[in-house]
Amino acid sequence: xxxxxxxxxxxxxxxxxxxxxxxxxxxxxxxxxxxxxxxxxxxxxxxxxxxxxxxxxxxxxxxxxxxxxxxxxxxxxxxxxxxxxxxxxxxxxxxxxxxxxxxxxxxxxxxxxxxxxxxxxxxxxxxxxxxxxxxxxxxxxxxxxxxxxxxxxxxxxxxxxxxxxxxxxxxxxxxxxxxxxxxxxxxxxxxxxxxxxxxxxxxxxxxxxxxxxxxxxxxxxxxxxxxxx
Amino acid sequence: xxxxxxxxxxxxxxxxxxxxxxxxxxxxxxxxxxxxxxxxxxxxxxxxxxxxxxxxxxxxxxxxxxxxxxxxxxxxxxxxxxxxxxxxxxxxxxxxxxxxxxxxxxxxxxxxxxxxxxxxxxxxxxxxxxxxxxxxxxxxxxxxxxxxxxxxxxxxxxxxxxxxxxxxxxxxxxxxxxxxxxxxxxxxxxxxxxxxxxxxxxxxxxxxxxxxxxxxxxxxxxxxxxxxxxxxxxxxxxxxxxxxxxxxxxxxxxxxxxxxxxxxxxxxxxxxxxxxxxxxxxxxxxxxxxxxxxxxxxxxxxxxxxxxxxxxxxxxxxxxxxxxxxxxxxxxxxxxxxxxxxxx
Numbered sequence: 225x226x227x228x229x230x231x232x233x234x235x236x237x238x239x240x241x242x243x244x245x246x247x248x249x250x251x252x253x254x255x256x257x258x259x260x261x262x263x264x265x266x267x268x269x270x271x272x273x274x275x276x277x278x279x280x281x282x283x284x285x286x287x288x289x290x291x292x293x294x295x296x297x298x299x300x301x302x303x304x305x306x307x308x309x310x311x312x313x314x315x316x317x318x319x320x321x322x323x324x325x326x327x328x329x330x331x332x333x334x335x336x337x338x339x340x341x342x343x344x345x346x347x348x349x350x351x352x353x354x355x356x357x358x359x360x361x362x363x364x365x366x367x368x369x370x371x372x373x374x375x376x377x378x379x380x381x382x383x384x385x386x387x388x389x390x391x392x393x394x395x396x397x398x399x400x401x402x403x404x405x406x407x408x409x410x411x412x413x414x415x416x417x418x419x420x421x422x423x424x425x426x427x428x429x430x431x432x433x434x435x436x437x438x439x440x441x442x443x444x445x446x447x448x449x450x451x452x453x
Numbered sequence: 454x455x456x457x458x459x460x461x462x463x464x465x466x467x468x469x470x471x472x473x474x475x476x477x478x479x480x481x482x483x484x485x486x487x488x489x490x491x492x493x494x495x496x497x498x499x500x501x502x503x504x505x506x507x508x509x510x511x512x513x514x515x516x517x518x519x520x521x522x523x524x525x526x527x528x529x530x531x532x533x534x535x536x537x538x539x540x541x542x543x544x545x546x547x548x549x550x551x552x553x554x555x556x557x558x559x560x561x562x563x564x565x566x567x568x569x570x571x572x573x574x575x576x577x578x579x580x581x582x583x584x585x586x587x588x589x590x591x592x593x594x595x596x597x598x599x600x601x602x603x604x605x606x607x608x609x610x611x612x613x614x615x616x617x618x619x620x621x622x623x624x625x626x627x628x629x630x631x632x633x634x635x636x637x638x639x640x641x642x643x644x645x646x647x648x649x650x651x652x653x654x655x656x657x658x659x660x661x662x663x664x665x666x667x668x669x670x671x672x673x674x675x676x677x678x679x680x681x682x683x684x685x686x687x688x689x690x691x692x693x694x695x696x697x698x699x700x701x702x703x704x705x706x707x708x709x710x711x712x713x714x715x716x717x718x719x720x721x722x723x724x725x726x727x728x729x730x731x732x733x734x735x736x737x738x739x740x741x742x743x744x745x746x747x748x749x750x751x752x753x754x755x756x757x758x759x760x761x762x763x764x765x766x767x768x769x770x771x772x773x774x775x776x777x778x779x780x781x782x783x784x785x786x787x788x789x790x791x792x793x794x795x796x797x
Contacts, residue, residue, distance in 0.1 A: 289666075289668060290669070291621040291669070291673075295625065328544070333618075334618060380774070381744045382774070382775055383551075386551070413745065
């Protein structure tokens with residue numbers, strides 16, 4: 225049995241290596257966590273994710289910028305790749321599946337990839353359509369995968385407007401699907417006006433929004449089921 | 454108030470010269486074609502990037518219809534990257550307004566960053582078409598309105614010809630390597646901008662939005678980007694503007710130091726603070742939100758935003774980005790009307 229002291233040491237190492245974008249350090253610590261028999265879930269959430277939370281704070285404080293954020297994300301994934309196969313049970317209270325992509329006309333995918341990472345960490349099934357995605361593709365993929373959530377991302381004002389059409393089409397095919405839009409130019413006003421369920425200017429925000437939306441959706445379904453019976 | 458006798462071109466050239474003018478001008482260094490203008494010409498957005506005549510005619514309509522005080526070509530951000538060998542996508546199939554993007558980049562990994570400028574670069578891609586469009590646009594409205602064009606800044610152009618993800622990480626891990634690429638790209642940008650100057654543009658905007666403080670730290674901007682912006686502006690003879698959107702308050706002194714005649718910032722900039730930092734003589738262009746105000750806002754929002762820009766102390770009313778083509782005509786008219794009344 226691993227001592228509490230050792231456990232704390234490994235968690236601290238995972239966290240710090242994410243913050244210091246030290247991929248090799250993260251890999252080492254992740255392997256050590258498995259070797260001493262630590263719970264992979266704990267290593268992910270109390271190690272990797274708590275490191276990423278601190279990265280988010282540093283980004284907010286303008287001590288870190290996008291290059292650092294990308295390197296920290298690489299470090300987190302390096303650890304996640306090792307730990308994820310050993311996760312027994314994700315317990316976030318809610319699990320869901322999500323279709324995610326950058327809308328047609330937009331070839332930027334950095335923001336989308338960070339949001340995707342948060343979903344990966346949280347144990348969502350992620351269907352990543354990539355970037356410059358034709359509008360119909362979002363609708364097709366949502367139906368095909370029966371996903372709870374569709375996340376649309378746009379980096380520029382000039383591409384953001386395309387999201388409005390995707391939202392309309394998704395609603396037409398599936399009124400219940402939850403839709404989140406994100407990216408630098410997106411505002412609450414735009415999200416409301418176009419009928420999106422949520423909006424997220426950044427990744428931390430996106431995950432919390434997503435979890436709220438998926439739980440709301442599941443609750444709605446359960447209630448509908450209960451009525452039928 | 455005396456009726457103005459200055460043409461927009463006189464007004465704006467005087468502004469660049471630091472001379473007295475009758476009121477604050479309202480123009481842009483970025484794309485400003487409107488759906489209204491294209492509709493009457495019968496042109497689709499996807500087509501106007503590939504034909505000099507259609508490009509020039511479309512660009513002229515914003516001045517002709519609304520009195521917006523300039524004509525600007527092109528409308529997309531791919532001209533230099535295409536001439537450097539990238540494939541572009543104009544979304545010809547689409548009825549929607551989609552801006553052209555890069556389909557195939559020329560640098561696929563770190564080892565391919567050692568590029569040189571192709572021979573006869575000024576004859577490649579759409580550079581000759583751009584020169585022709587500038588000439589036609591000048592013929593069309595150039596006596597009354599100034600004609601402008603834009604090029605990308607070196608960092609933003611680097612993000613077009615290689616993966617932005619890689620570029621950003623390398624700018625941290627291997628700044629020397631990135632610097633070498635930016636140096637080559639600065640030379641390429643100067644070649645393109647000089648061609649536009651030859652064709653007769655009244656001003657050129659260098660769009661370096663990839664280096665916004667939302668993405669890069671002011672320190673990296675100063676050390677890695679600024680030297681190459683300086684190189685570009687020292688080589689250009691005409692009126693120049695440096696444009697960066699997003700967070701810019703910490704880098705406006707560097708933008709000024711780049712050697713551009715004027716700086717252009719968007720709605721995230723605190724103009725009052727910027728004016729205080731840069732002094733009364735600095736040319737500061739900005740800073741209304743071209744989508745949330747001009748397209749999605751109502752007329753009163755447009756008018757109050759214009760008054761705020763003027764009160765904050767901009768030297769010219771100028772959008773934070775390209776004007777989205779579906780802008781309501783009444784908002785364009787309200788903008789021009791408010792500036793004519795309030796901007797004296």
